[in-house]
Structure formats: C-alpha cells, structure tokens
Amino acid sequence: MDYYIKGSDIIVSEPDLDLDETLDCGQAFRWKKIPSDYECTYTGSFLNDCLTVSKLRDGEFLFHNVPENDFLSKWLNYFDFDTDYSELKKQFSEDETLAKACKFAGGIRLLRQDSWECLISFIISQNNNIPRIKGIIDRLCENYEGRFPYPEEFAMETEETLAYLRSGFRAKYLCDAAARVNSGETILGDIAAMPIDAARAELKKIKGVGPKVAECILLFGMYRTDAFPVDVWIKRVLSEYYPDGFPAFAKDNAGIAQQYLFHYIRNLQTAAV
DNA sequence: CGCCAGGACGCCC
DNA sequence: GGGCGTCATGGC
Numbered sequence: 268m269d270y271y272i273k274g275s276d277i278i279v280s281e282p283d284l285d286l287d288e289t290l291d292c293g294q295a296f297r298w299k300k301i302p303s304d305y306e307c308t309y310t311g312s313f314l315n316d317c318l319t320v321s322k323l324r325d326g327e328f329l330f331h332n333v334p335e336n337d338f339l340s341k342w343l344n345y346f347d348f349d350t351d352y353s354e355l356k357k358q359f360s361e362d363e364t365l366a367k368a369c370k371f372a373g374g375i376r377l378l379r380q381d382s383w384e385c386l387i388s389f390i391i392s393q394n395n396n397i398p399r400i401k402g403i404i405d406r407l408c409e410n411y412e413g414r415f416p417y418p419e420e421f422a423m424e425t426e427e428t429l430a431y432l433r434s435g436f437r438a439k440y441l442c443d444a445a446a447r448v449n450s451g452e453t454i455l456g457d458i459a460a461m462p463i464d465a466a467r468a469e470l471k472k473i474k475g476v477g478p479k480v481a482e483c484i485l486l487f488g489m490y491r492t493d494a495f496p497v498d499v500w501i502k503r504v505l506s507e508y509y510p511d512g513f514p515a516f517a518k519d520n521a522g523i524a525q526q527y528l529f530h531y532i533r534n535l536q537t538a539a540v
Numbered sequence: 541c542g543c544c545a546g547g548a549c550g551c552c553c
Numbered sequence: 554g555g556g557c558g559t560c561a562t563g564g565c
Binding site for chain 2: 392395396397398440477497501
C-alpha cells in the first residue's frame, strides 16, 4: 500500500482492494454505497469514526477529507493495509478451489473491526439476512446520533426499550451481551488475547453466542485469522471440495481463506468456473 | 401464501 | 452428545 496527501484527502494505491467485495461481503454492516461522480463510493462508520471512500480506478482509492494522522492511526489498520494480500493469495492458490476463489474475488480484505461492535452485530446476524441485519443496526445507530452505542449505554436498554429495533428474539441476547461487557464479567480485550479454544468458550458464555457467532467475533472483531466460521455455505464448500479436510497450509489464515470461499460459493453461478 | 435468512436454545432421547 | 422444534421479522 502506498498513499499520498492531496489537499484534505488521502489517495491510496492498493491493488488488493475492491470496495464492493470488502465492504459489502457480510463482514461489516454499516457501509452504504452512495451515488457520486466516482465509479464507486461508500460511506460508513467504525464505532464513532465516519469515512467516505471512493474508487478512482482499479487499485486506487480516495479517502475523503481524512487527516493523515487519522489515516495512519485508524483506517490503515481497519483496512488491514499492513498485510500483503498478494502474498496470502499466492499461498492459498496452491489449492485448486482456493485459487479459483481468490481469482473470483481477489479484492476482499479482512477488516480489523471493533470487538464490541462485532459482538452486537453478529448476535443480530443469527438466522437473519444481510439487508435486515443492516436495517436493525441502522436503527440502533440512528438512536445514538449516528454512532455505535457504548457498552455502558447499551447496558441501560431492556427488551422493551429495544422494541424499535424489531430485532425479534435477539433482543434478550443483546441485553445479556451488553450487561456482561458493561459489568466486566466479559472482557473482550482479554478474550482477544486468549488461546483460541479458551476464547471460544468464553464468548459462548454470552447468551445468543454459539459456535458460528463466536467464530465471527474472533475473526472479524479480534483479527484471529485462524478462526473459521462455518455456515451453510461453507458447509457446502467443505463437503463438496474438501471431504478430507481443509488444507493444513492455510490453517493460520483459514479465516481469510474462508472469506474468499464464502464469496465464491455464494456467487458460483456468476463465477466463470 | 410458504420459504428462507452468514443460528442458538431448550428439550428430548 | 446428536436430532429437532422453536424463536421474531421481513423480503421474496
């Protein structure tokens, strides 16, 4: 990744980034594609921090009105710009199916999101579809002036006060999660540093957090790249392409490989196989 | 109208 | 420890 400053903006060169594939692939839910004079523009947030980013051309992006300090301290990390995805994809491509997946959606990057925001977001995600997940999170943030509520704020909510979310049976899970985090019974920063099986067990103490959601929090909210969320789509991939198990060489970055595979299998009809 | 959505829980055996 | 009905809500 290279960047330079142009007025109040930052221009970023990064061949291994596609905004659609990265910001609208089901790992984050607060990014919106908005009309603009550019080929593609997204606006969204990460906790309190808002950003508008446009594609100028393949591999070149405009970060609107971002001070260099903010870019270096927040967005560089959020977009995982210090990781060489070309190298990762090269490693993955030893495997035939992964090679196809990387070729199909090579602009996916793993966003380094906030663990608290991920915990809430992926509790909402269970047995739900992406448009509705986004709607619920939109209503939540609108209620907090467009930002994501802090644990101490969310812990004040009850199933009744959360009715406006229309999150259904998940409201009681959200309350339990907020109460645990706010009381210190669950310390997400500590969990992020635990051996992965201990971290899984600790996350699953939260009501509404099962194997899949725990894995998503580890991968998307704690940058545990060895976490491997298995949903119906990945189950299909595993049974069809990896009956003898997932390739061991990709184990440390299995979660990132999972992102390519998830996108690939979901769009298999449009992917030139 | 029924079916499904990046699942988890509670209860059953 | 695996199998199964149930859980709100909304888009199709």
